[in-house]
Amino acid sequence: MALPSSSKIVIIGGGIIGCSTAYHLAAMGQEVLLLEKAALTSGSTWHAAGLVGQLRSNANVTQLLGYSVELYAKLEAETGQATGWKQNGGLRLACNQERWTEVRRQATTARSFGLEMELLSPQEAQDLWPLMDVSDVVGAAFLPTDGQANPSDIAQALAKGARANDAHLVEHCPVTEILTEDGRLTGVRTTQGDVACEKLVLCCGQWTRDLAATIGVAVPLVSIEHQYMITEPMGVPSDLPTLRDPDRLTYWKEEVGGLVMGGYEPNPIPWAVGGLPDPFDFQLLESNFDHFEQITELALPRVPALQEAGIKQLLNGPESFTPDGNFILGEAPEMENVFVGAGFNAFGIASGGGAGMALAEWVANGAPPYDLWPVDIRRFGTPHRDLDWVRARTLEAYAKHYTMSWPAEEHRSARPYRRSPLYEILKTGGAVFGEKLGWERPNWFAAPGELAEDVYTYARPNWFKAVAREHRAARETAALFDQSSFAKFILRGPDAEAALGWVAANRVDVPVGRVVYTQMLNDHGGIECDLTCTRIAPDAYYIVTGTGFAAHDFHWVRRSIPKGMSAALEDVTDAFSVLSLFGPQARAILAAVTAADVSDAAIPFATAREIDIQGRAVRAIRITYVGEQGWELHMPIEDAPVIYEALLKAGGPLGLRNAGYRAIETLRLEKGYRAWGSDIGPDHTPLEAGLSWAVKLRTDQEFRGRRALEAQRAGGVKKMLASFTAAPEVILLGRETIYRDGARCGWLSSGGFGHTVGRAIGMGYVRCDAGVERDYVLSGAYELEVAGERVPAQVSLEPLYDPGSERLRG
Known part of the structure; x- marks a missing residue:
């Protein structure tokens, strides 16, 4: 198609994040032009493993991943494009007591956020995943709503859905320059001509950092080699759950009757340290069997049948990773109307649907649909402009992907x-x-x-x-x-x-x-x-x-x-x-x-x-x-x-x-x-x-947010922050589930210990859709779920320590 001379919103990058953002913006009625330097999915999307897990330590990021699952489940019917989506569930193993504590706490967190994660015995886990040896397994967690997808097909379905809502997607059109005037965005220059735009969205994967830097925007990510192995068909059932075995640094999924097995090495290999090659489209790196051997040695005892399996391919594809292992979304603080969606740390397929939705709302409305601070680009600062610092920290984050958190x-x-x-x-x-x-x-x-x-x-x-x-x-x-x-x-x-x-x-x-x-x-x-x-x-x-x-x-x-x-x-x-x-x-x-x-x-x-x-x-x-x-x-x-x-x-x-x-x-x-x-x-x-x-609601002074607070004051609140105390031996870390009168009503936002009061302390919101008042909070009987166990707790809306000392309000 001919390149238009202008578009309200331009997206650069035709991987899953760019396609998802275009899909959601177009569905909102926004004028969208997506530019891809080669063909759609030609960067890293096409060689992604395609596991779709939902649970993260933050409720809203978990909600975002849950949106991906909901979208992928209906996308094929909506667009007519196959997606390879299977909701076959996800297993996570624990092979020592500390890991089992971590997994049980994760299950508690999942339930707090509305995900019903089941805790299983080793035998129950093996019943779901018969190919594995469980002799060293202490326990496992199973999330039935997890799944897997074909990355290229998902992206193509999103692209088709975007086009159906009048988005323009132009392939083989590299952007050579971002155009600015007096520090403001004006458009982009491409090999086919200039395009004026009001807003620009950078979804260029591992190319995002260098392109953003040309206008002074820092996007801290680097490329790292990531390998996974694909076996020949070996009779693996198609409904086999995905499997994460963090103590052995590995993940698994079924593919065409065989297995995909990959992992996160403790000694990752950075890629393109001297600069990204051009072109690099639908390309892989040379398989590094020596480096992958450490992962294979960990994987073989878990799935002994792997020793007899034929190996179809050891796929080595570079992926963009970030210093804290979270992806990057939001408006760049350095330049108005420039947005970023990049650095997905090899879980872009799991994030793609939700990240595209959130980024589209950010672009169209000036704010995300809910608080996404863990992935907000503004969480970065001075050290993240230092590429050596970013690379060193990112290599550590990669190596810790499956280590104990x-x-x-x-x-x-x-x-x-x-x-x-x-x-x-x-x-x-x-x-x-x-x-x-x-x-x-x-x-x-x-x-x-x-x-x-x-x-x-x-x-x-x-x-x-x-x-x-x-x-x-x-x-x-x-x-x-x-x-x-x-x-x-x-x-x-x-x-x-x-x-x-x-x-x-x-x-x-x-x-x-x-x-x-x-x-x-x-x-x-x-x-x-x-x-x-x-x-x-x-x-x-x-x-x-x-x-x-x-x-x-x-x-x-x-x-x-x-x-x-x-x-x-x-x-x-x-x-x-x-x-x-x-x-x-x-x-x-x-x-x-x-x-x-x-x-x-x-x-x-x-x-x-x-x-x-x-x-x-x-x-x-x-x-x-x-x-x-x-x-x-x-x-x-x-x-x-x-x-x-x-x-x-x-x-x-x-x-x-x-x-x-x-x-x-x-x-x-x-x-x-x-x-x-x-x-x-x-x-x-x-x-x-x-x-x-x-x-200052008692004054007549205008301030941002005043109207919303006045409306909320008139209508009442549906949640209220409270403090909770539990017995001294209880370990509260935050994200424990709050129960009021036996019903789940929220989770702790923070947790610790009070050395003056001599009790475990947590803070969290008591929630009720019918409304929450002071008497409602104080009248309940409370328990906290800690690593799967419920413990009694006392609630307070006042400081737990207040002997007449200084107060924030004077």
């Missing part, structure tokens, strides 16, 4: 990358570091004689006692936290107050020196950001948010400033260090190192004041995320070592102790403080999350 597990590769000026000092002091967005952050501090490294387990971890020490110091004496990795912005300009007043749900028309805790809401009232704003001048605010939300929150604030207003946002994260001093002795310690008045009258809660420590200027912000009196001390980054030493020297006699992020988590759970990305997010409103006190 331990609670609180940290990555080891590409570290250290970003360091506080206190890194070496804290390391000498016993700090055991974690990493967030490239930043090294103290998780906990080992005492002399203790092993200064994490030992992972589903039981009590080795850092439990150390965190208890730090927790008690914050409650009883004082604790010092290095939080230099906080993301920090300055909003400045004549219209700063008006602009922030529209974006923020709380009042920001406050005097200079006042600190405001606020959410920022979407048009549905959902919480997009959760942060503090300190007014530092009549025309300026200092905004502080979580480390991992730097790109997301900067993008949200900048894009939400109403057009025509004079206000500019600047990222100053790397300019300032933050030392957080909390505890009953915090004021005494601070008073010992400064001549400034730090009394309650001089610096009331939720205010900030400039003070001097050792001749260095410090912004002392009186705010808390642990529940005790204290300050965040913000200073030029080069001054941190001097100020840290002064605080430590003054605080030593008063019981000051270094503390890390794992203590912050236990402390905030006792206070019921919400964490964005788990307890609150775009799917949760302040009314549902118990944060209505931080919203």
Whole structure:
């Protein structure tokens, strides 16, 4: 067909993600043009294995994969194009007790999210998959709604469905340039001519990174060789479930009476390190039997018949993988109207239907259908522009694809990358570091004689006692936290107050020196950001948010400033260090190192004041995320070592102790403080999350999301965030199922232990379609399902620890 000169939306890439996005946009009545450099599916779709599993650790990503299953089940009837879809179920094996704990917790998570995953004995698993030896199997989980599909056929069916709704799909039309003007998208240049467009969607698989980089958009993915073996027919029944054997690093499916077997090696091989070849269409790499031998050796004891099977092919095809093993969706924060759907980590077929649906809604409506933070492109940041960093971390993520997914597990590769000026000092002091967005952050501090490294387990971890020490110091004496990795912005300009007043749900028309805790809401009232704003001048605010939300929150604030207003946002994260001093002795310690008045009258809660420590200027912000009196001390980054030493020297006699992020988590759970990305997010409103006190509904001030909150307040909420406690021996990690009066009503969004209250603690939403009120929540009898077992729990809508200490709202 002839290439049109313009289209409202242009999609680049004709694999399953591009075809699915085109299918869904066309179904919405959008004008769509898909451009493919060769033929549809010629990249990596055509050689994908085609397993379709649904369960992930996030409810919404699981929902997205469930949508794929629903779509594939009806797609052939709708389009007349064969898809090879079979809903034959999926088995997952456990071959040791720790893995069995993991699988049982996964089953609990599945049931929380509405998937009925069955737990099976080894014999029951073998009855479903007779070809395998189960002598080492402890147990298995079976998800009946999982299945498999033919990747090329699924993509072609989506393409046919897109064309039926007037989408234009043009093959053999490479895009040679993305056209921009004054930093704005205008169109694309192809070998057949230019096409103007309003919106661009990059679904180019492993080619996406390089193309996006030409306009300054970072898409952190790299190509890795991925192999699987196809046997000759060997009498395998066509309804055999797919099988995942993570302890042997392998997966299996039936194909034309034979088996497909692949795996994830601990020593993956990167591909195209020097650049992607051109052309590379419908091509494979040379089979690497030596490298695959380690997978074969693991697989043979599981399926002894494999030893006699004829091998039809060892298929080696490059796939795009990402640093955290999750795919990438959403609008690029660097350029408006440029969207990305890429990096599918060899499960693009499972994700394709749902990812295309979500991306289409994002493109058409400006937002995804629900919170998709785990796959949002804005979860990335500074280190993800460094290709060496991305490759090292991605190779680790690939190697961990089937290893145990331990609670609180940290990555080891590409570290250290970003360091506080206190890194070496804290390391000498016993700090055991974690990493967030490239930043090294103290998780906990080992005492002399203790092993200064994490030992992972589903039981009590080795850092439990150390965190208890730090927790008690914050409650009883004082604790010092290095939080230099906080993301920090300055909003400045004549219209700063008006602009922030529209974006923020709380009042920001406050005097200079006042600190405001606020959410920022979407048009549905959902919480997009959760942060503090300190007014530092009549025309300026200092905004502080979580480390991992730097790109997301900067993008949200900048894009939400109403057009025509004079206000500019600047990222100053790397300019300032933050030392957080909390505890009953915090004021005494601070008073010992400064001549400034730090009394309650001089610096009331939720205010900030400039003070001097050792001749260095410090912004002392009186705010808390642990529940005790204290300050965040913000200073030029080069001054941190001097100020840290002064605080430590003054605080030593008063019981000051270094503390890390794992203590912050236990402390905030006792206070019921919400964490964005788990307890609150775009799917949760302040009314549902118990944060209505931080919203200016009692004023006549307009703000984004106000109308939605007013409507919800009038109609009532259907879920309410609550805290739960259980016996001390219970291990709560988050995602455990909540039962009210014996009926499932939700799941925990976060979990841990409260060292002051001496109980396991979780937070989660109590849900009821008929509506939820305070009395409804408090009147129920509750249980939590933990790894398949139900345990009694107590519910609370108040802080579990509240002896009259500092509150977020002052």
